[in-house]
Amino acid sequence: MARTRKSLKLASMTSLAPPPASVEADDSTLFLNRELSWLDFNRRVLAEAEDPSNPLLERLKFVAIFGSNLDEFFMKRVGGLKQQLAVNVSELSPDGRTPTEQLEAINAAVRPMVAAQHSIFLNDLVPELRRNGLEILRWEEVSEGERDHLRRFFESSVFPVLTPLALDPAHPFPFISNLSLSLALSVRHPTTGQERFARIKVPGSIARWIQLPPPSPESQRFVALEDVVAHNLDLLFPGMEVEECHAFRVTRNVEGEVDDDPADDLLESIQEELRERRFATVVRLQVVPEMPPWMRSLLCEELEVSAEDVYEVAAPMALSGLIQLATLPIPALRDTPWRPVTPTRLQLVEGESRDIFQIIAKGDLLVHHPYESFAASVDRFIAEAAADPAVLAIKQTLYRTAKDSPIVKALIEAAERGKQVAVTVELKARFDEARNIEWARALEEAGAHVAYGVVGLKTHTKVTQVVRQEGDGLRTYTHVASGNYNADTAGLYTDLGLFTCRPELGGDATQLFNLLTGFAGDPQFRRLLIAPINMRRRFHELIDREIEHQRAGRGGRIVAKMNALEDSKIVRNLYRASQEGVSIDLIVRGICRLRPGMPTLSENVRVISIVGRFLEHARIFSFGNGGEAEVFFGSADWMSRNLDYRVEAIAPVEDAGLRDEIRILLELQLADNLKAWQLRSDGTWFKLEPPAGEPGCSSQVELMARAAARSGRAS
Numbered sequence: 001m002a003r004t005r006k007s008l009k010l011a012s013m014t015s016l017a018p019p020p021a022s023v024e025a026d027d028s029t030l031f032l033n034r035e036l037s038w039l040d041f042n043r044r045v046l047a048e049a050e051d052p053s054n055p056l057l058e059r060l061k062f063v064a065i066f067g068s069n070l071d072e073f074f075m076k077r078v079g080g081l082k083q084q085l086a087v088n089v090s091e092l093s094p095d096g097r098t099p100t101e102q103l104e105a106i107n108a109a110v111r112p113m114v115a116a117q118h119s120i121f122l123n124d125l126v127p128e129l130r131r132n133g134l135e136i137l138r139w140e141e142v143s144e145g146e147r148d149h150l151r152r153f154f155e156s157s158v159f160p161v162l163t164p165l166a167l168d169p170a171h172p173f174p175f176i177s178n179l180s181l182s183l184a185l186s187v188r189h190p191t192t193g194q195e196r197f198a199r200i201k202v203p204g205s206i207a208r209w210i211q212l213p214p215p216s217p218e219s220q221r222f223v224a225l226e227d228v229v230a231h232n233l234d235l236l237f238p239g240m241e242v243e244e245c246h247a248f249r250v251t252r253n254v255e256g257e258v259d260d261d262p263a264d265d266l267l268e269s270i271q272e273e274l275r276e277r278r279f280a281t282v283v284r285l286q287v288v289p290e291m292p293p294w295m296r297s298l299l300c301e302e303l304e305v306s307a308e309d310v311y312e313v314a315a316p317m318a319l320s321g322l323i324q325l326a327t328l329p330i331p332a333l334r335d336t337p338w339r340p341v342t343p344t345r346l347q348l349v350e351g352e353s354r355d356i357f358q359i360i361a362k363g364d365l366l367v368h369h370p371y372e373s374f375a376a377s378v379d380r381f382i383a384e385a386a387a388d389p390a391v392l393a394i395k396q397t398l399y400r401t402a403k404d405s406p407i408v409k410a411l412i413e414a415a416e417r418g419k420q421v422a423v424t425v426e427l428k429a430r431f432d433e434a435r436n437i438e439w440a441r442a443l444e445e446a447g448a449h450v451a452y453g454v455v456g457l458k459t460h461t462k463v464t465q466v467v468r469q470e471g472d473g474l475r476t477y478t479h480v481a482s483g484n485y486n487a488d489t490a491g492l493y494t495d496l497g498l499f500t501c502r503p504e505l506g507g508d509a510t511q512l513f514n515l516l517t518g519f520a521g522d523p524q525f526r527r528l529l530i531a532p533i534n535m536r537r538r539f540h541e542l543i544d545r546e547i548e549h550q551r552a553g554r555g556g557r558i559v560a561k562m563n564a565l566e567d568s569k570i571v572r573n574l575y576r577a578s579q580e581g582v583s584i585d586l587i588v589r590g591i592c593r594l595r596p597g598m599p600t601l602s603e604n605v606r607v608i609s610i611v612g613r614f615l616e617h618a619r620i621f622s623f624g625n626g627g628e629a630e631v632f633f634g635s636a637d638w639m640s641r642n643l644d645y646r647v648e649a650i651a652p653v654e655d656a657g658l659r660d661e662i663r664i665l666l667e668l669q670l671a672d673n674l675k676a677w678q679l680r681s682d683g684t685w686f687k688l689e690p691p692a693g694e695p696g697c698s699s700q701v702e703l704m705a706r707a708a709a710r711s712g713r714a715s
Helices: 005-010 034-050 056-086 099-131 144-161 225-230 266-277 293-303 319-326 356-361 375-387 406-416 433-446 503-516 535-551 568-579 640-644 656-670 699-711
Strands: 134-137 165-167 181-188 195-201 209-212 220-224 241-252 282-287 310-312 365-369 391-398 420-425 449-451 463-470 473-481 493-500 529-531 557-562 583-588 605-610 619-623 630-634 646-652 676-679 685-687
Touching: 034 056, 034 099, 034 685, 056 099, 056 241, 056 282, 056 319, 099 134, 099 310, 099 319, 144 209, 144 225, 181 225, 181 293, 209 225, 209 319, 220 225, 225 241, 241 293, 282 293, 356 375, 356 473, 356 493, 365 375, 365 656, 375 391, 375 406, 375 463, 375 473, 375 493, 391 406, 391 503, 406 420, 406 433, 420 433, 420 503, 433 449, 463 503, 473 503, 503 529, 503 646, 529 535, 529 640, 535 557, 535 568, 535 619, 535 640, 557 656, 568 583, 568 605, 583 656, 605 656, 619 656, 630 656, 640 646, 656 699
Parallel strands: 134 220, 282 310, 391 420, 420 449, 557 583, 583 605
Antiparallel strands: 165 195, 181 195, 181 241, 209 220, 241 282, 365 493, 391 463, 463 473, 473 493, 529 646, 557 619, 605 676, 619 630, 630 646, 676 685
């Protein structure tokens, strides 16, 4: 089959050593590089932006997501590697690379990817969108009448916000905040000829894309805010001549660690980290190609960045800001909207009054978001618990929450009603720290008990427990999930949640919350897998058990779905299982250190990744167990940080019918040949395609259709 333009443009850039012959080979040959593997994931995101089968605004959305992902990668991963360099870390990565070698490989991989991103946007999407009534214009394309309109807008809505900052003996180089878009200027006094450098921050409080009056009802026209600012500088510098004006953008490291000394106040520590983050080391400087060398040199010197940290990108830069346009309500250019269905057992029946606790008491309930409604299940569970007089206590972990969270509001209401409310708020949820601090304070003011987890560990688990007074005594209702208690992301991420009143799981949840509030000294868990206590050990036992089943002739089988497979010990054990003949299918969205398909080592391992309209986020682990399959799901990936340095919870699925539902889900994903990619042993990925003459399968489309059919509505 001929290589397509897509495969040529987006082929993996990862450089790898030859595959090892056996598990006894040098360690570095057993593993793929974590950072390059993540970049390959973002390359798959970019492939969705290039795919002409996707609607135009969905493609634009993927261009923006690619940019946002890359911003976070530089802040966290590149920033972390640069910190290692600064303190002379000599330890090699599992694939045998120094921090310097990893940074060089990242540099080589990122530059062509960013060039491809801008090419897709400027050469493919902008013309196609224009043909479909959405025009993204440069200043040169704007008419005189429209320029007058934009000048009036600038005078009334932008000019008062701007503060030009000069560089001279009396004014040091201004601070450039993280991810801010700026204009670098050279202005000249016409009489004296004196030239000065100035910087203007493009205000983030104003929409990035300014809409022009439409020439017709079928057309929408937008121009970038930085273009509006750049072409009205005479109002900012009256009597001066603007010699140069060029956009640039700074990315700073955010990997500073918080001191977990229990004698310190964690809340104050997090607030201090947020303040310091603004002043952290610059790890990337983005400039437009037109910026003259002297201006680049000045920025590099003042920002203390080297030439390899400068990334040249065509205007407009910061394409993550395209999300504003990607969400425009133009149905013809978007995916058909998906409205999550109410799970069948939670649907209201006319003439019947049932609370959610009665429904759960009749049997475990599994929900799959966003195919099934978060509001009709999780939000309802917490809201009913807050209002129910029989509910005595609510305990919950919060990692990332929505901006206007109905769950937190319900918890506040419950506390105000006099119920015992205990909430573990993870203050170190990266990029959500400020919001979590606000919620923690609001909960405390309402009378809730707020804890900040276990010293030295992030609390990443997603668990809720409701204690209810019933006729035969107290009963606990437990919810365990793979995703956050966040209504916003529940519409975009695929996640599982289990509602149960099984006493064993309830007892384990009680132990977990006692651990989080500092009460349990030596907790014992019977059913839940809790990191860092028993989860790693149990996963290795389950893999070893499949090896024993295979040796005994009963067949070994592992299917695991996760965001990332990074832990070297788990990878080694999977290699052992493959060598024994265990059949292993892995659905890994992002990072994967394991190298599948290597003769005598991993030839029984297949790895796929699915990138579609929803972000694959669920973590599911299925073990064949000689025909008596055991299935688990929860919050943890197979990453060292999840298994050893976070509090995580993985729950068994004990209802046979629910295990069958998950088995069907996994089978659909393994059959996906429209949105799935497969990993080769050399670290490169290839897009799966339907066999000739056969229909394609998109697991996400199929799951939407199945959910709609269950609810009795057309998909």
